[in-house]
Amino acid sequence: MNETNKKNCDLCGLTVEIDGFKLATKEAGEKHFCCEGCKGIYEMLHEDQLVTGADPLN
Ligand SMILES: [Zn+2]
Numbered sequence: 001m002n003e004t005n006k007k008n009c010d011l012c013g014l015t016v017e018i019d020g021f022k023l024a025t026k027e028a029g030e031k032h033f034c035c036e037g038c039k040g041i042y043e044m045l046h047e048d049q050l051v052t053g054a055d056p057l058n
Contacts (some may be wrong), residue, residue, distance in 0.1 A: 011038035024051040 007016040010031040021033040023042060026049050033039040043050065 007032045009034035009038050011042050025049045026051055 005018075005019075006013065009016055011033055014034045016032045016034050018034075019023075019032070021036060021039040023031045023039060025031055025046065026048070033041060035041060
């Protein structure tokens with residue numbers, strides 16, 4: 001079915017079952033996470049690289 005769309009969590013490496021926990025980063029593009037916890041930790045560690053606000057590509 002959607003096997004090719006499976007991603008691995010960018011923090012812990014587990015398969016991402018729910019495609020809802022993601023962040024946009026300036027250098028590395030979109031990051032996907034398996035859970036809110038992993039997303040939160042990545043957010044803390046890479047705060048300065050996250051794309052926030054209205055002009056993500058600047
Ligand atoms: Zn994870």
